[in-house]
Every structure is written in structure tokens, then in C-alpha cells.
Amino acid sequence: MPAADPPRVDLNADLGEGFGRWSLTDDDALLDAVTSANVACGFHAGDPESVLAVCAAAAQRGVAVGAHPSYRDLVGFGRRYVDASRSELVADVLYQLGALAGLARAAGTRVSYVKPHGALYTTAAAGGPHGEAVVEAVRRFDPELPLVGLAGSPLLALARDSGLRTVPEAFADRGYTSAGELVDRRSAGALVTGSAEVAQRVVRLVTEGVVASVDGVDVAVDAASVCVHGDSPGAVDVARAVRAALEAAGVEVRAASS
Template structure:
């Protein structure tokens, strides 16, 4: 959330904050400006939603969804800078950033990468080792962060298709983003109850997840998030933030 920029409005943060328990808030490098980020932080605080930093590659034009060949030293500084920016904005209103979830291409790269993952982990640990670190369920990044002494949370995606190996299907591929609200809700109930997700080829993949993500910029995002929440609650699942 917090991804609007100047006159460009993206996502319905107010509506989403009535549904979710945690909000990944942009830090300005892939989207968002200080005014909008602060507004999202303020709204989240008013609605009792836990906020996390959503740092990205320095890629405003590409919305953080392009891989950048930054040096580990450069990436370390970029992540540290973003954490400092959002923490300062949150502190100004008496709020607190509780966790970190890298965004877009950075998230996907560090899931299995040996070059950029340590830089991100080091930056988080240097800034505040009490921050919870979120990563793709089953990925080596989660294990690396845990080995570094950080508290980790594994994440699954409601509105994205998975490969048989548990990775996210590239957005360049057809069917990578899911739009059928009923199907998405059914998949997430099955994830919670059975610990599996059906991959794009029909393979049943075991997934151990602590959190479910819905992208606020996807068409119908609010309806998808509401359908997932209603389905989980209807199945008797108690929803709360992992970082509360």
C-alpha cells in the first residue's frame, strides 16, 4: 500500500485497510511519495492494522518489477535508506514499523539468490534486528534470515499462480495473476486447512505459510481480499497479524 505518487493514484488503501491485518507500505523507491505514505500509515494506525516496510530496487519507472544488477554494497544502502525513511514517517505519528517485506523483483530475486539476499538481511539486521522478516514460503531466503538471528514469516500469495517448485509464475507468463475471486478464496481456504496450493500445471504443492498476500494494485483487489477474508472466517479461521 501507499503506492500512489503525486497525481497518480494506485489502489484503494482505505478499503483494503478495513480487510487486512497487516499492510506492506511502499518506501518510495518503487512507488509512493512522502505525503501518500504518511497518509497510509496514519489510516493503518487508526484502523489497528500493523504496518511493515516494503523496500524495493530503485526502480520507480518499472514499479520495482525489473531486476537491477546493483552491487551488494549499493543494495545494502538502498534498503537501509528505505527502512529509515518509513520508520521516521511512522514515528512522527506515534506508529511503529513492525516487519519488512521486500517488494517485487527484489522479493523474487532474493528468494533464491546468493548475491542480493545477504545484503538485504544485513541491512534489516543493522537497522533493527527486532523487525520480522517476510519471505516466500519454502525459499532459501527465509532460512538465511533465520540463520542470521532474525524472526521470519513465510508467505503465500492469494492472487498469483505458483510453479510446481513453489515459485511465483513470472508476470510475463499468461495466467500468472489470478482474478477469479471464488477460485482465489477456495485456494486460500485449502492452503490453511490442508497446507497445499495447486500449481499452474495442476500439481499439488505443499506450502507452509504464516501469511497470505493480496496485491492492492491488481484489478478487483478489494473484492479478492474481501472474498479471501470472508472465506477464511467462514471456515473458522482466526485472522490476526503475525507481527502484532
């Protein structure tokens, strides 16, 4: 019998999330560890100059650039729900995709996928009008672009029904409930810290398809991409540890959009 293909996973991080003189993440160091960069589009973070620089740095390293659109919430870093109408949200997402696409092209690369940010990610994951708006915006902008979303979420089902390619995602450093949902950021256990612990969780997720919940129950998660939050404590060390552990376990780390 032919040998089975090695397991494969994408490793992504949110980048370009500074603004003006303020810098949030070590983009250059993270780009050396990840295979996909979720680049801010200006509505929650990211000014044109810094976004252009991130796109250029990603292009130099062969890292895929993805659009990371959010609600129009610069003050709240996109982590607050915005009661936008469906048509307003479609236009807002399209605006962000267009802005990043122009900067990416000027930097010698292109937008390869879309992943919502923050509160928009969480709200859209549940489906509903905002999930439908995200799907419509991606489809109208470029129906060939994959949509990255929470593994097992209604959003991915909506996207598939609309003809979009989907990339189910898991989180390296976020806690999970026994129902397979992310623990609310305001609750205990929302964030997993410690490079070794996070790396071990990700290897098990990719090779066994399970992650331990905050209740100690193993939850099945089928993910093609894993996110390491660039603004988490020790993010660079965590990303490096995860990448090294995956490769040591024989996992091919490669952009899901390639």
C-alpha cells in the same frame, strides 16, 4: 484432550503505491480487509505525503505497518532487476527503512516487519548477494524485525541463520508452478482472478497446507502470511472475499508480526 487452537494466518497487501497525483490502490478499502500493510518506501512508489496518510490510516485501524523496500526503480515500479553491489543495496534498503520508520512514528505507529517488493523480492528469495544484502540491512536496522519472504525460499534460511525471525508467505492471487515457485508474471497462469476462486484457494492453503499449481498438481506450502496484491483487478473485492472465507472457515486472521 484440550481443543486444538484454530488455524491462524496474516493477510497482507501492498499499499501506499501511488505517487503525487497518481493513485494505484484503494488503500482505505484494503485496510479494512487486511491485517498487515506493506507500505512503499519511495524507491518504486510512494511519496512522503501519501505514505504518511497510509500509516495514519493503518494506525487508526490497528493494521500492522511493514516496510516494502525495492530496487531504486521508480520508473519501472520496482519490477526490473537492478545490478547493484551488495554494499549499495544494503544502504538503499536501510535508507528506505529509515524513511518509513520516521513517517510511521509521526503517524502514531511503527514499522513492524520488512517485506521486499517486486524484483528485489524475487531476486532476494533465491539467496545470493542480494538476499544477503536484504538480511544484513534488516539486521543492522533492527534485528527484532521479522522478515517476510517466499515460503520455503533460501532467503528465509539466510535470515534464520542470521538470527532474524522470519514469516513465510504465500500469494492469494498468483499462480504456482509444480515446484512451488511463482509463475513468471509474463507467463500464462501468473495471475488468478475471480474473488470466489481466490478465496477458495486461500482457505485450502491455510487449512490444508496446499495450493493447486498451474499444472493441476497440489503443492505443499507452509505459510504464516498471505498476500493479496492491491493493484490486481478487483483487489478490494478479492481481499474482502478472502477475509470473509477465512473467518467463515474458523481461521483467526491476525498480523503475523504481533
